[in-house]
Amino acid sequence: MQTFDVIIVGAGHAGAQAASLLRQRGFTGTVAMVGNEPELPYERPPLSKEYLSGEKPFERLLLRPAEFWRTHEIEMLTGLHIEAVDTEGHQLRAESGERFGYGALIWAAGGAPRRLACQGHDLAGIHYVRTRADVDAMRAELGDTDTVVVIGGGYIGLEAAAVLNNLGKSVTVVEAQDRVLARVAGEPLSRFYEGEHRARGVDVRLNCSVDQIVGENGQVSGVKLQDGAVLPAQLVVVGIGILPAITPLANGGAAIETGGVLVDEFCRSSVPDVFAIGDCATHHNPFCSTGAPIRLESVQNANDQAKVVADYLTGNPQPYVALPWFWSDQYDLKLQTVGLSVGYDQTVMRGDPAARSFSVVYLKDGRVLALDSVNLVKDFVQGKALVKAGAIPDLEALADASIPLKSLAVPA
Amino acid sequence: MSTLIVENRAGQRVSLPAQPSLTLMDIMRTNGVEDILALCGGTCSCATCHVIVEDEFAERVGPASEDEMDLLEYSDHRTSSSRLACQVVFSEELDGLCVRIAPED
Numbered sequence: 379m380q381t382f383d384v385i386i387v388g389a390g391h392a393g394a395q396a397a398s399l400l401r402q403r404g405f406t407g408t409v410a411m412v413g414n415e416p417e418l419p420y421e422r423p424p425l426s427k428e429y430l431s432g433e434k435p436f437e438r439l440l441l442r443p444a445e446f447w448r449t450h451e452i453e454m455l456t457g458l459h460i461e462a463v464d465t466e467g468h469q470l471r472a473e474s475g476e477r478f479g480y481g482a483l484i485w486a487a488g489g490a491p492r493r494l495a496c497q498g499h500d501l502a503g504i505h506y507v508r509t510r511a512d513v514d515a516m517r518a519e520l521g522d523t524d525t526v527v528v529i530g531g532g533y534i535g536l537e538a539a540a541v542l543n544n545l546g547k548s549v550t551v552v553e554a555q556d557r558v559l560a561r562v563a564g565e566p567l568s569r570f571y572e573g574e575h576r577a578r579g580v581d582v583r584l585n586c587s588v589d590q591i592v593g594e595n596g597q598v599s600g601v602k603l604q605d606g607a608v609l610p611a612q613l614v615v616v617g618i619g620i621l622p623a624i625t626p627l628a629n630g631g632a633a634i635e636t637g638g639v640l641v642d643e644f645c646r647s648s649v650p651d652v653f654a655i656g657d658c659a660t661h662h663n664p665f666c667s668t669g670a671p672i673r674l675e676s677v678q679n680a681n682d683q684a685k686v687v688a689d690y691l692t693g694n695p696q697p698y699v700a701l702p703w704f705w706s707d708q709y710d711l712k713l714q715t716v717g718l719s720v721g722y723d724q725t726v727m728r729g730d731p732a733a734r735s736f737s738v739v740y741l742k743d744g745r746v747l748a749l750d751s752v753n754l755v756k757d758f759v760q761g762k763a764l765v766k767a768g769a770i771p772d773l774e775a776l777a778d779a780s781i782p783l784k785s786l787a788v789p790a
Numbered sequence: 791m792s793t794l795i796v797e798n799r800a801g802q803r804v805s806l807p808a809q810p811s812l813t814l815m816d817i818m819r820t821n822g823v824e825d826i827l828a829l830c831g832g833t834c835s836c837a838t839c840h841v842i843v844e845d846e847f848a849e850r851v852g853p854a855s856e857d858e859m860d861l862l863e864y865s866d867h868r869t870s871s872s873r874l875a876c877q878v879v880f881s882e883e884l885d886g887l888c889v890r891i892a893p894e895d
Contacts, residue, residue, distance in 0.1 A: 421831045438816060440820075442819070443820055443822045449822075678829065681827070681829055705830055707833055712833075755834075755856075755860040755861055756860045759861055759864050760863075760864070
């Protein structure tokens with residue numbers, strides 16, 4: 379059995395960054411990174427954007443060149459599925475039966491896309507957007523495809539819809555809620571994106587649940603909604619969230635909360651020498667106004683939690699206090715988000731959505747929690763200070779886009 | 791092959807083979823330069839690929855776009871020749887270009 383001082387399970391942003399930072403911080407022990415995909419660590423956000431559209435080749439997505447992992451003595455164990463964690467014996471077991479011993483385990487396994495469970499879920503032509511292989515499979519079918527149904531109006535679904543629409547496909551988005559981005563954004567932003575997609579010819583169907591996927595000869599031919607209507611589709615893209623990859627750790631006794639591995643401010647799980655970071659880590663975030671533990675599916679979170687663990691393991695523990703930020707590119711719209719809007723009781727619009735450059739500010743008890751800025755980088759950048767300070771700005775001034783946010787950043 | 795010279799945060803200089811039409815960020819990442827985070831992958835959505843262009847090249851590289859300026863605005867390490875590496879496309883005219891990676895904000 380091979381044993382490593384640190385094993386990182388997951389070769390996404392979080393895992394790759396943890397490995398890089400351990401070496402940067404002078405960690406001299408043995409380090410292995412286990413990935414269940416065949417690829418070396420690569421960026422996921424372009425999968426629903428520039429990689430799907432064909433603008434960026436895969437090589438441009440690699441987070442590090444192959445020789446980087448060799449020269450930094452990170453043992454890359456790709457194409458390996460970890461099936462079980464013996465948290466007492468400090469061992470991992472792979473599906474292949476191989477065992478690996480660890481001194482510390484960094485669980486950065488992310489998640490798998492939530493799959494359809496309805497009738498027809500196994501037809502050919504149904505695609506997910508999580509891995510390079512997912513997108514390669516979709517791209518291989520695009521040439522023969524005219525009509526696409528996207529199930530799910532979250533960021534992944536809308537980004538994919540934008541790309542497919544740009545490629546000339548006839549695209550319908552089916553969303554179960556009464557607005558797109560319902561889980562992550564306030565209504566003004568939802569309505570804006572709904573309008574932008576519709577203006578470009580995307581058929582956005584709200585309050586629509588999928589009854590089943592219909593097909594012919596094993597190939598998808600349409601999506602049947604619960605009201606009985608059938609939307610024709612040669613290809614279906616499903617973007618309905620992820621299921622965090624936690625089962626091996628849960629079975630190993632680690633505490634699980636809201637679907638993720640519960641960690642403290644140093645990303646330590648409830649079992650000794652096991653850390654969890656990235657999409658699958660449930661944590662208390664200082665920017666979450668409700669105080670409830672949350673998971674964050676973002677590059678920022680993956681990167682900053684990786685830093686927390688690397689610091690901890692190299693003898694410089696620093697709690698996780700990083701400011702959350704996100705981005706989403708659709709068409710020519712650059713959305714940037716800072717802070718966490720969860721728990722807001724008020725939104726303020728800065729600027730005019732019709733001008734396609736505006737911000738939605740989220741507040742709770744008058745304090746700024748978060749901003750969504752569309753084509754307005756200035757607000758995103760200057761808004762950071764307001765979110766960090768929990769500023770209580772004058773609402774009239776806040777709503778006046780001609781007044782720079784930095785002038786409102788007085789701590790309350 | 792043209793070269794891009796990068797000074798990392800420890801002050802070490804490396805010469806990188808630089809392919810025209812790639813961005814400075816891509817060139818640095820392809821060559822395994824560690825100090826460049828480039829979290830947004832080159833979409834001008836963050837400021838984690840901040841570099842400072844050596845004076846003699848500043849004019850040839852040109853100024854930052856408005857979005858880029860806005861992103862750089864709050865860096866404590868911004869100078870008049872600051873750029874985001876993902877927004878500078880390398881070309882043969884920039885052969886020998888020297889940039890310094892800005893300290894982390």
